[in-house]
Amino acid sequence: MLKVDNIYKSYVGSGVVTQVLNGVSLEVNRGEFVCLLGRSGSGKSTLLNIMSSLLDADKGDIIYMEQTFRGMKRCETDRFRREEAAMIFQFHHLMPYMTAFENVMLPFLSGLRPAGKEQKTSAYEALAKVGLAGKEKRLPSQLSGGEQQRVAIARAIVGKPAILFADEPTGSLDKANGDAVMKILSDLNKEGLTVVMVTHQRDYAAYAHKVVELSDGNVDSIKVKSA
Amino acid sequence: MNLFTIPLKNLRRKLLRTAMLTLVFSAGIISVVGLYYVSATVGESLEQKLTAYGANILIRPHSENLDVSYGGFSMGNMSYNVHKLDMDTVHDGVMSIGYKDRISAIAPKLLESSSVNGKEFAVVGINWIEELKIKSYWYIDTADHEPHGQEPESLPETAEMVVDGLEHGSEFGKYDIIAGNTAAKLLGLEKGRETEIEGKTFNVAGVLAPMGTDEDRLVFMDITALQELKNKPGEVTFVEVSALCSGCPIDDIVAQIKLSLPDIDVTAMQSVVKQRMFTVNFVKNLVLVISGVILVIACFMLAVFMMASVAERKSEIGILRSMGYSRAKIFCLFSFESLVIGASSGLAGFAAGYFTAVKILEKMELTDGAAVHFEPAHLLLSVGIVCVVSIAASVIPALKAARTEPASAIIRL
Numbered sequence: 001m002l003k004v005d006n007i008y009k010s011y012v013g014s015g016v017v018t019q020v021l022n023g024v025s026l027e028v029n030r031g032e033f034v035c036l037l038g039r040s041g042s043g044k045s046t047l048l049n050i051m052s053s054l055l056d057a058d059k060g061d062i063i064y065m066e067q068t069f070r071g072m073k074r075c076e077t078d079r080f081r082r083e084e085a086a087m088i089f090q091f092h093h094l095m096p097y098m099t100a101f102e103n104v105m106l107p108f109l110s111g112l113r114p115a116g117k118e119q120k121t122s123a124y125e126a127l128a129k130v131g132l133a134g135k136e137k138r139l140p141s142q143l144s145g146g147e148q149q150r151v152a153i154a155r156a157i158v159g160k161p162a163i164l165f166a167d168e169p170t171g172s173l174d175k176a177n178g179d180a181v182m183k184i185l186s187d188l189n190k191e192g193l194t195v196v197m198v199t200h201q202r203d204y205a206a207y208a209h210k211v212v213e214l215s216d217g218n219v220d221s222i223k224v225k226s227a
Numbered sequence: 228m229n230l231f232t233i234p235l236k237n238l239r240r241k242l243l244r245t246a247m248l249t250l251v252f253s254a255g256i257i258s259v260v261g262l263y264y265v266s267a268t269v270g271e272s273l274e275q276k277l278t279a280y281g282a283n284i285l286i287r288p289h290s291e292n293l294d295v296s297y298g299g300f301s302m303g304n305m306s307y308n309v310h311k312l313d314m315d316t317v318h319d320g321v322m323s324i325g326y327k328d329r330i331s332a333i334a335p336k337l338l339e340s341s342s343v344n345g346k347e348f349a350v351v352g353i354n355w356i357e358e359l360k361i362k363s364y365w366y367i368d369t370a371d372h373e374p375h376g377q378e379p380e381s382l383p384e385t386a387e388m389v390v391d392g393l394e395h396g397s398e399f400g401k402y403d404i405i406a407g408n409t410a411a412k413l414l415g416l417e418k419g420r421e422t423e424i425e426g427k428t429f430n431v432a433g434v435l436a437p438m439g440t441d442e443d444r445l446v447f448m449d450i451t452a453l454q455e456l457k458n459k460p461g462e463v464t465f466v467e468v469s470a471l472c473s474g475c476p477i478d479d480i481v482a483q484i485k486l487s488l489p490d491i492d493v494t495a496m497q498s499v500v501k502q503r504m505f506t507v508n509f510v511k512n513l514v515l516v517i518s519g520v521i522l523v524i525a526c527f528m529l530a531v532f533m534m535a536s537v538a539e540r541k542s543e544i545g546i547l548r549s550m551g552y553s554r555a556k557i558f559c560l561f562s563f564e565s566l567v568i569g570a571s572s573g574l575a576g577f578a579a580g581y582f583t584a585v586k587i588l589e590k591m592e593l594t595d596g597a598a599v600h601f602e603p604a605h606l607l608l609s610v611g612i613v614c615v616v617s618i619a620a621s622v623i624p625a626l627k628a629a630r631t632e633p634a635s636a637i638i639r640l
Contacts, residue, residue: 054549054634075553082551089637093546095233097240105228110552115228 001194002028002051002163007060009046009217020046022217023060028163028196028210033189035208036198042214044198045167051196052085052165053077082110085163086156090171092148094140100127100151101136107159126154130184146177153184157193164188166197170204182207230556233547234564237540248532249572255525256576256613257583259518264584266514268599284468284481286321287492288312312463314450317488321468324483329470332360335463337453343424343446344414350424350446352453352463355399361469366436367405368418401449403432409443411435416446424448425456522612525572526620533565533624537631544628545636554629561625562618569617573610 009021020043028034028051036044049055051062053069062069064084069077081087086107094103104123108115127136130150140148149169156164166185170178178201186207189195197208205211213220238245288311295302314335321333337352359365399405404424406416411434416422420431429448437443454460470480477495484493537544544557585599 049634052549054637055632078548078551078553080551081549087549093542093637095236095543095546097236098233102228102232102236106233106547107550109228109230109232110547110550110556112229112231 001030001032001065002196003063004028004047004051005061005063007047007050007057007062009043009050009055009058020217021050021057024214024217024219025060026212026219026222028194030162030194031189031192032210033186033195033208034197034210034212035205036196036212036214037200037202037205038214038220039200043217044200044214047214048165048167048196048198052087053080054087082107083159084161085165086159086161087165088149088152088156088167088169090168092140092145092152094148094151094155096140099137099139100132100143100154103140103151104154104158106155122158122160123154126158127151129157130154131180144177146173146180149173149177149181150184153181153188157188161193163194163196166195168198168200170199170201178204230559231563234560234567237536238564238567244532245568248529249568249575251528252525252568252572252613252617253576253579255521256572256609257580258521260577260580260609261583261587262514262517264581264599265587266510268584268588270510283477283496284470284484285492285494285496286312286317286466286468286484286488287494288465289490289492312466312491314461314463314466317463317466317491320488320491321466321484323487324480326470326476326480326483329480330468332357332467332469334358334361334467334469335450336465336467337450337457337459337462338464339453339457339459341425341446341453341456344416344422346414348410348414348446349444350448350453352450353447354450358447361467364438365442367433368436399432399449400430401452402427402429404429404446404448405433405435406431406447407435407443407445408437410446413444414446427456522616526616529565529568529617529620530624533561533621534627536564537561537624537628540628541631541636544631545633548631548633549637557631558625558629561628562621565617565621565625566614569613569620570610572617573613576613577606577609 004024004026007021007024008019010017010019012018024043024047026034036047038044046055050057053062053072056069064080072080094100095106098106101123104126105115105119108119108123124133124136127133130153132147132150132154135143135147140151143151149172153169164185169185170181173181182204185195185197189207195208197204199205209225211221211223211225213223312335317335318333321327321330324330334357335354336358339350339352340347341350342348343350404416404422406414410416411431414422416431416434418431418434421428422431423429424446429452435442450463454462468484470477481493481495485491547557547560548554581599581601588599
């Protein structure tokens with residue numbers, strides 16, 4: 001489904017070049033739960049951003065359904081993120097002035113045409129799926145950290161994406177809320193959603209079918225859990 | 228819910244800040260609209276007043292002058308080839324031009340020396356109605372005057388003149404005269420008395436208050452009466468034409484009259500015209516400059532606000548970009564936010580500016596003869612301009628927002 005082919009990436013800051021990824025290659029199959037594991041600074045978040053087309057690689061390519069990112073125009077990568085992929089982050093990044101329902105509706109608001117009844121139903125369903133039925137009208141400030149992250153998950157899945165990129169989704173949560181979020185992601189994966197998750201918590205790597213361990217911008221190991 | 232729900236919700240979240248910015252932007256628009264209406268109304272009033280202070284085009288018979296001297300003695304200028312002016316020809320000629328609707332008065336004059344109470348004196352034949360249109364500064368001390376020799380149908384019903392400083396329907400007849408202040412003293416003319424001119428009896432309808440001009444030494448009477456006395460039917464010495472109005476193209480009017488009356492000298496009284504126009508145009512240009520400065524300041528203020536808003540909402544931009552919102556959509560979000568502020572400021576500012584102008588004009592009693600006219604087109608134009616200005620102000624911040632790299636915006640946090 002998604003192939004990472006020999007990706008290199010470096011950052012330049014204050015005249016110093018920091019090599020973050022050194023020829024990383026891996027493959028994500030449809031319906032898989034892939035975990036990118038590694039210490040801070042190992043390059044896992046950078047890799048996830050490149051895989052989700054948020055960041056351009058210096059060298060190498062991402063091939064999604066036979067299409068290379070390098071050959072895509074900006075509008076095509078926008079469409080990829082709008083129609084095929086979804087993202088959640090360590091911090092929920094909800095719009096503080098919009099209710100939980102309105103935040104979940106965001107992926108449908110990118111056009112001038114008003115959102116339809118079907119889309120509103122999808123938003124209610126997504127919120128119900130993450131256990132927030134009845135809290136649709138609450139502002140993020142009226143929700144707990146775990147609930148806010150669940151709203152972010154609902155926002156990610158409302159458009160029924162093919163692949164979900166999750167960057168440290170439990171990073172800012174306590175154990176109970178982290179477990180709850182992981183259970184939701186696991187359930188979504190069981191329903192057929194491909195998940196690529198970045199984490200540094202080995203416990204949560206247990207949910208994945210494939211664990212890719214990164215170290216200093218290189219793939220250290222790829223462990224595939226037998227079915 | 229659609230794309231514009233996001234900026235609208237954001238504006239509502241920052242209600243106080245939005246209200247403050249709208250208020251400040253509106254204040255700029257209030258100044259512009261208020262100044263415009265005050266200046267337009269005062270300008271109109273000023274023009275009316277200036278128009279009332281005389282003519283601005285002079286029509287004279289064409290003549291050639293020759294400086295004559297003999298044996299070292301100068302004998303002065305000799306006029307020759309003088310074309311006589313005919314009242315009807317001049318009137319028809321002036322009223323046939325393209326700008327005839329800009330002509331407010333055509334005042335013919337016949338200047339003759341006549342025997343008044345047995346003394347030779349300068350008498351000017353005038354058309355009472357036309358003359359008083361351009362001589363509203365005349366202050367005529369009248370007796371309880373009844374028109375002498377007046378043919379009622381020759382005066383329009385609306386004809387009103389300033390007599391004793393009060394407006395009433397007093398009319399002067401064919402056998403009425405008005406004496407300049409000095410002339411009245413020299414000739415012993417008193418209001419309400421009769422006097423003889425060229426053997427005919429005339430009624431002294433009034434005496435002009437002293438003005439310190441040539442008019443103090445003249446006697447004014449009906450032009451047809453003087454033409455009959457002098458046996459010069461239809462003849463006039465010169466004609467004054469008043470054509471001052473908003474943006475009057477005096478030079479074009481003069482050119483058209485010249486074309487219409489080729490053998491006659493037509494001259495614009497340039498200094499007077501220019502002075503009047505300068506006054507009116509100065510006020511208008513001043514308002515234009517002030518309006519421009521205010522709009523530029525408002526524009527910068529909005530741009531600064533939008534710039535701060537973009538910096539503050541970088542993570543939001545990053546999230547929206549990660550959801551597939553295109554750069555164009557992000558640009559639209561910020562432009563729309565600016566447009567909403569601009570449109571609401573435009574509407575509120577126009578309404579308040581119009582109201583302010585009306586109140587200022589009322590309080591300062593500046594609307595002599597002129598009134599504030601509300602034009603819906605002005606409202607649409609003002610709001611339209613403000614919308615364009617507000618969008619222009621948001622271009623740089625909106626572009627900055629659109630060019631934000633999603634990954635950097637999210638990682639930054």
